[in-house]
Amino acid sequence: MRSRRFQQVDVFTATPYLGNPLAVVLDGSGLTPQQMQAFTDWTNLSEATFLLPPEHPQADYRVRIFCPGRELPFAGHPTLGSCHAWLGAGGRPKGGSIVQECGVGLVRIRRDDASGRLAFAAPPLRKSSPLPDAEVERIARGLGIPRADIAAHAWCDNGPNWRGILLRDAGQVLALRPDPAVLAGLDVGVIGPRGKVGVIGPRAAGDDCAFEVRAFFPGNHGMAEDPVTGSLNAALAQWLIGAGLAPERYVAAQGTALGRAGRVHVERMADGEIWIGGHSVTCISGEVQL
Structure with a gap:
């Protein structure tokens, strides 16, 4: 074991402890996948990452991403x-944008100096067709809702094997009480429009968000819920914007049911590329023994 630089970053929020925390080991060199997995499981967070020297000549750094169990x-x-941690530790991109190397290849990241947000270019979907009918029926049972309440559905697979479910309003999304036994083994993302219908209180008239999102996935101890999920929001945006079910620019809220206030900024550019952005803030900085 040796001391390695470490940060714990809260993502998709500008306010500490209202987003989705991430453990970042800034020097993962020499660690085996088993050691990375064991540390990730120990953190009890939804993900941990390990930064490494790039192997691709265009990349600024390489990252390995672990969640509990995989x-x-x-x-x-x-x-x-x-990326936030890498920049904060003195990382300097080779070009105008930052290029991350990971399991799906190269991912471009841009900085908005005016807002302070980072955004990544959504990787292409691996699957994008409607879900099988039997799986939709199972998801409806697992979410505790009638099948008719599902307005649309699709594979939203850009690495994580998400299944996207569109409900009719945010109130339905926030009221969900999923059954872990029925949904065992599935990664399910649920989205519902926010606005006057289904949004409680003053936000109903002038909500800053277009959609409420929740993400359910298998954890170490049954079904888990992710506070804020960039991969899911990227895939949902590609599906919904492409199908004409969402505007080309919007903000999604996630984490409300968990007492968080995640905000995911979505924008489709003129060339059709979709960017997913948000703020990040460092909450813990120091060293970890690994």
Whole structure:
């Protein structure tokens, strides 16, 4: 074991402790995948990342992303949080944008100096067709809702194997009480429009967000819920904007049901590329023995 630089970053929020925390080991050199997995499981966070020297000549750094029980080829909040930590530790990009190397290949990240947000270019979907009918029925049972309440559905797989479910309003999304036994083994993302219908209180008239999002996935102890999920929001945006179910620019809220206030900024550019952005803030900085 040796001391390695470490940060714990809160992602998709400008206010500490209201987003999705990420453990970042700034020097992962020499660690085995088993050691990375063991440390990730110990943190009890949704993900941990390990920064490494790049192997691709265009990349600024390489990252390995782990969640409890498995390694991920890509994930959104670890991408933004790792980039935030890398820049904060003195990282300097080779070009105008930052290029991250990970399991899905190269991911471009840009900085907005005016807002302070980072954003990544959404990787292409691996699957994008509607879900099988039997799986939709199972998801409806697992979410405790009638099948008819599901307005639309699709594979939203950009590395993590998300299944996207669109409900009719944010109130339905926030009221969900998923059944872990029925949903066992599934990664399910649920989204519902925010606005006058289903939003309680003063936010109903002038909400800053277009959608409420929740993400459920298998954890170490049954079904878990992710506070804020960049990969899911990226895939949902590609699906919904492409299908004409969402505007080309919007903000999604996630984490409300967990007492968080995550904000995910979505924008489709003129060339059709979708960017997913948010703030990050460092909450812990120091060293870890690994």
